[in-house]
Amino acid sequence: MDLFTDIYNKVMGFFRRTDAEETAKDAACNRLRVVLMQDRTNLNPQLLEKMRKELIELLSKYVEMDKEALELNFEQEGEQMALMLSIPVLRAKPEEEIEKALEEEEAKCEEESEEESSEEETPETDEELGDEENIQEDASEEEVESEEV
Amino acid sequence: MTGRVIVITSGKGGVGKTTTNANIGTALAREGKKVVMIDTDLGLRNLDLLLGLENRIVYTIVDVVEKRCKLKQALVKDKKNPNLCLLAAAQTRDKSAVTEEQLKEICEELQKDFDFILVDCPAGIEQGFQNAVAGASEAIVVTTPEMSAVRDADRIIGLLEAKEEIKSYRLLINRVRPNLIKSNDMMSVEDVVEILSAKLIGIIPEDTGIITSTNKGEPIVNDEKSLAGRAYKNVAQRIMGNEVPYLDLEAETSVVAKFKKFLAGLVGKEKVGGKEKQ
Numbered sequence: 001m002d003l004f005t006d007i008y009n010k011v012m013g014f015f016r017r018t019d020a021e022e023t024a025k026d027a028a029c030n031r032l033r034v035v036l037m038q039d040r041t042n043l044n045p046q047l048l049e050k051m052r053k054e055l056i057e058l059l060s061k062y063v064e065m066d067k068e069a070l071e072l073n074f075e076q077e078g079e080q081m082a083l084m085l086s087i088p089v090l091r092a093k094p095e096e097e098i099e100k101a102l103e104e105e106e107a108k109c110e111e112e113s114e115e116e117s118s119e120e121e122t123p124e125t126d127e128e129l130g131d132e133e134n135i136q137e138d139a140s141e142e143e144v145e146s147e148e149v
Numbered sequence: 150m151t152g153r154v155i156v157i158t159s160g161k162g163g164v165g166k167t168t169t170n171a172n173i174g175t176a177l178a179r180e181g182k183k184v185v186m187i188d189t190d191l192g193l194r195n196l197d198l199l200l201g202l203e204n205r206i207v208y209t210i211v212d213v214v215e216k217r218c219k220l221k222q223a224l225v226k227d228k229k230n231p232n233l234c235l236l237a238a239a240q241t242r243d244k245s246a247v248t249e250e251q252l253k254e255i256c257e258e259l260q261k262d263f264d265f266i267l268v269d270c271p272a273g274i275e276q277g278f279q280n281a282v283a284g285a286s287e288a289i290v291v292t293t294p295e296m297s298a299v300r301d302a303d304r305i306i307g308l309l310e311a312k313e314e315i316k317s318y319r320l321l322i323n324r325v326r327p328n329l330i331k332s333n334d335m336m337s338v339e340d341v342v343e344i345l346s347a348k349l350i351g352i353i354p355e356d357t358g359i360i361t362s363t364n365k366g367e368p369i370v371n372d373e374k375s376l377a378g379r380a381y382k383n384v385a386q387r388i389m390g391n392e393v394p395y396l397d398l399e400a401e402t403s404v405v406a407k408f409k410k411f412l413a414g415l416v417g418k419e420k421v422g423g424k425e426k427q
Contacts, residue, residue, distance in 0.1 A: 003404070003407050003408065003411055006328060006404050006407060007404055009328065009332065023333035023334065024333065024334045024335070025330070025333045025334060025335055025336050025337070025340065026333070028295075028296050028335075028336050028340075029336055029340050029344065031296065032296050032299055032300065032336075032344055033344065035296075035300060036300060036303050036344065039300065039303060039304065040303070040307070
């Protein structure tokens with residue numbers, strides 16, 4: 001009987017729904033959002049991982065961060081899709097250190113271009129970033145907790 | 150007369166494309182519109198069964214394409230409603246038997262004589278889908294509040310958006326279960342609409358009556374008491390451009406409503422028949 005299973009579920013539901021667990025509905029919505037973003041962008045997990053690594057490489061020049069905790073996610077914001085990047089920053093690097101690292105890199109690039117042996121690494125990464133629809137970096141200064149997606 | 154060609158598609162199988170087709174078609178015909186349904190699911194035809202017309206099919210769409218008969222000869226008239234016709238799929242051929250171009254021609258020809266041409270699309274995104282969509286300018290994307298169906302609907306929407314001929318598409322959410330939505334066990338209609346960011350045309354509740362109606366070969370819109378039937382009739386109204394409010398499914402399927410129905414069943418069926426309609 002439909003009716004009695006309904007009543008049973010109602011009564012049981014009343015006792016069950018006390019904890020703040022993720023509901024089946026929320027799980028479905030969240031999983032779908034992630035999977036649809038991947039479907040829509042044609043970015044498979046391997047490519048996403050590559051993007052993650054390249055971002056870490058790029059950003060480590062400027063800040064010291066918890067590389068393991070870096071989160072990269074797509075989010076839907078109305079009509080637009082956003083790439084959300086959440087990085088727990090351990091320590092802001094001192095200016096001199098950043099500049100030194102950049103100079104070193106430049107020198108390395110020049111050497112490489114003089115030799116004309118291989119392609120430059122950094123501009124390529126930059127370009128790839130520019131291609132993404134929207135990049136929002138959650139973390140700018142001190143530690144930022146990765147927000148729930 | 151230039152009829153509107155509407156393709157009914159979903160990506161995923163089993164979400165109720167054919168049921169939707171049969172019911173919207175029947176509902177439109179009941180409103181006095183001339184309707185023809187084309188089953189393009191070659192090799193896996195089913196629309197004839199849902200309409201109870203399986204024994205009346207002489208010629209199929211493949212016979213038309215291969216010029217064994219005229220288009221008009223292949224149209225099977227509905228048992229009850231003379232406004233309603235079916236162009237059946239061939240059961241013994243595969244999807245390659247009809248091309249996009251040929252389907253387009255058939256649709257163009259039918260547009261002269263009918264108000265609505267409803268194209269029943271096969272599941273999947275391969276050639277069968279491409280064929281079905283070829284002649285259409287509008288689409289109804291059928292989905293259910295389940296992850297896999299929503300994901301496939303998203304794919305279909307992407308493909309429809311890439312088609313220039315498709316001027317508009319709207320979402321029909323089928324097999325909605327208000328009880329599960331209320332208990333947060335199932336995605337709600339709002340969730341699905343938001344995730345797909347598509348316009349809605351209908352919300353159809355899960356209804357066991359669909360099974361019996363399929364078994365009898367009688368679309369559920371002919372059953373005045375059925376909630377799903379009423380929801381499908383509303384969809385037909387919206388297709389015709391009339392604004393109809395969505396049914397309050399939660400209230401209609403609540404325990405109280407069911408209990409009332411249950412009691413009514415004990416008291417006597419005739420008495421409540423009229424009440425239930427409202």
